[in-house]
Amino acid sequence: MCACETRTKGGRFAPGHDVRMVSYAQEYLRDERELTDEQMAYVRESGKLERARTRLAEEERRRREQAARKAERQAKARTKDEK
Numbered sequence: 001m002c003a004c005e006t007r008t009k010g011g012r013f014a015p016g017h018d019v020r021m022v023s024y025a026q027e028y029l030r031d032e033r034e035l036t037d038e039q040m041a042y043v044r045e046s047g048k049l050e051r052a053r054t055r056l057a058e059e060e061r062r063r064r065e066q067a068a069r070k071a072e073r074q075a076k077a078r079t080k081d082e083k
Contacts, residue, residue, distance in 0.1 A: 012042065025052035 006014040013021075025043040027033035029052055035043065043049040 018046070018048070021046075022048050022052060025049045026056060029053055029056055 004014060004017060006017070008014055012018070021039065021043055024033055024035060024039060025048050028035050028040075028043075029049075040049075043052070
C-alpha cells in the first residue's frame with residue numbers, strides 16, 4: 001500500500017507516487033538529505049539513485065557550458081570595448 005493509502009499491485013507506491021523518492025535521491029547526492037535504510041534500499045534497487053546521479057551530472061554539465069558561453073560573451077564584449 002502506498003503512503004497515500006492507495007492499494008498497489010505488489011509495489012510500494014501507486015503509479016507516479018514515487019516521484020518524491022527521486023527528489024530525495026537527488027538531495028541525498030547533493031548532501032542535502034539523509035535517507036533511511038529503507039529509502040536507500042528502495043532508491044538503489046529501483047535504479048532511482050543511478051538516475052538521480054545521471055540527472056545531476058547532466059545539470060552540472062549544462063551549468064558549466066552556460067558559464068563558458070557567458071565568459072566567452074563577456075570576453076568578446078571587453079575586446080570590442082577596447083577597440
